[in-house]
Amino acid sequence: MSKTNAVESATDKNELNEFEQHYFNSYDHYGIHEEMLQDTVRTLSYRNAIIQNKDLFKDKIVLDVGCGTGILSMFAAKNGAKHVIGVDMSSIIEMAKKIVDINGLSDRITLLRGKLEDVELPYKKVDIIISEWMGYFLLYESMLDTVLFARDKYLVEGGLIFPDKCSLHVAGLEDAQYKDEKVNYWQDVYGFDYSPFMPLVMREPLVDTVDNAAVNTTKSKLIEFDLNTVTVADLAFESKFTLTAKRKDFINGLISWFDIQFPAPEGVKPVTFSTGSHAPYTHWKQTVFYLNDDLEADSGDILEGKLTCTPNKLHSRDLDIKISYDFKAIGPDAAERSTQNTNNYLMH
Numbered sequence: 187m188s189k190t191n192a193v194e195s196a197t198d199k200n201e202l203n204e205f206e207q208h209y210f211n212s213y214d215h216y217g218i219h220e221e222m223l224q225d226t227v228r229t230l231s232y233r234n235a236i237i238q239n240k241d242l243f244k245d246k247i248v249l250d251v252g253c254g255t256g257i258l259s260m261f262a263a264k265n266g267a268k269h270v271i272g273v274d275m276s277s278i279i280e281m282a283k284k285i286v287d288i289n290g291l292s293d294r295i296t297l298l299r300g301k302l303e304d305v306e307l308p309y310k311k312v313d314i315i316i317s318e319w320m321g322y323f324l325l326y327e328s329m330l331d332t333v334l335f336a337r338d339k340y341l342v343e344g345g346l347i348f349p350d351k352c353s354l355h356v357a358g359l360e361d362a363q364y365k366d367e368k369v370n371y372w373q374d375v376y377g378f379d380y381s382p383f384m385p386l387v388m389r390e391p392l393v394d395t396v397d398n399a400a401v402n403t404t405k406s407k408l409i410e411f412d413l414n415t416v417t418v419a420d421l422a423f424e425s426k427f428t429l430t431a432k433r434k435d436f437i438n439g440l441i442s443w444f445d446i447q448f449p450a451p452e453g454v455k456p457v458t459f460s461t462g463s464h465a466p467y468t469h470w471k472q473t474v475f476y477l478n479d480d481l482e483a484d485s486g487d488i489l490e491g492k493l494t495c496t497p498n499k500l501h502s503r504d505l506d507i508k509i510s511y512d513f514k515a516i517g518p519d520a521a522e523r524s525t526q527n528t529n530n531y532l533m534h
């Protein structure tokens with residue numbers, strides 16, 4: 187059954203548009219895989235979830251969507267899967283082949299190169315899909331589309347998806363100093379006015395680690411997805427949020443993060459992890475949206491908003507994000523501090 191000796195691509199890379207080529211090229215280099223493997227919150231969550239569900243993996247056919255170096259395929263094979271099919275478009279699969287071989291698993295793992303959408307699997311149906319598809323702000327990269335394609339084409343009725351639940355969250359953030367350094371830097375660059383850069387900087391969400399002490403409002407869940415039922419159309423969403431200021435402080439931006447949950451046997455606590463600033467570091471860090479206004483908040487003030495997220499029309503792996511907000515201050519100076527605005531962002 188092993189196909190690990192020939193990793194010919196089912197997809198001709200030259201046929202892909204330049205953005206798709208760039209996307210898959212970014213996974214060719216070992217550096218990005220090193221970063222993912224060394225993210226122990228990420229990698230051990232997958233391993234723990236597979237071990238916790240060992241009984242369910244026993245003798246099952248497993249599909250690893252975007253197998254990279256093959257780590258998830260090997261976790262599944264080591265924990266009872268009858269056979270694992272790992273699919274990846276990037277050349278990293280050549281290394282996965284070597285790794286699977288030297289770890290003695292090539293009779294249990296078949297590696298296929300190509301876009302999942304183009305490859306022909308050696309099985310008509312699989313029992314379990316595993317995939318690490320999450321991007322910054324959960325949906326950047328749009329790899330979830332591929333997992334849903336795999337689900338609809340290959341997963342048996344009642345099959346499992348690891349992970350199968352995810353949610354996106356926001357809260358308010360004080361970040362005046364860094365915002366000032368990033369944005370106002372362009373006002374005077376060696377004595378020259380570079381201010382045309384300022385709107386570009388504001389438009390780009392910032393991926394960075396945030397000190398949890400700087401989060402100064404309650405949090406709000408924007409949306410959750412159940413991978414067993416969600417459709418690609420659902421991934422373009424509009425969601426309302428309400429945040430309450432916890433102290434007298436400026437709200438300079440919104441911090442966002444996502445949480446992940448794996449299936450668990452009946453009555454057992456599922457494996458979960460969070461990419462929030464309150465949780466241990468992950469390579470996804472957090473995503474910050476600076477607001478045009480620096481909101482002068484006091485404890486109890488309300489920040490109501492609406493976030494719209496859609497894949498960019500030109501480059502579908504990029505995200506267009508729009509945040510409209512209505513800051514409702516309370517107290518004697520409420521009228522001066524209250525404000526409304528709409529900010530547009532492009533995550534690319």
Ligand SMILES: C[S@@+](CC[C@H](N)C(=O)[O-])C[C@H]1O[C@@H](n2cnc3c(N)ncnc32)[C@H](O)[C@@H]1O
Binds near residue numbers: 252255274276301329
């Ligand atoms: C985030 S990495 C995860 C790698 C590996 N599963 C791990 O956990 O370390 C995602 C991988 O999916 C691959 N990928 C993304 N979209 C794909 C598609 N449509 N078909 C095949 N591979 C894809 C990328 O090339 C990349 O190696």
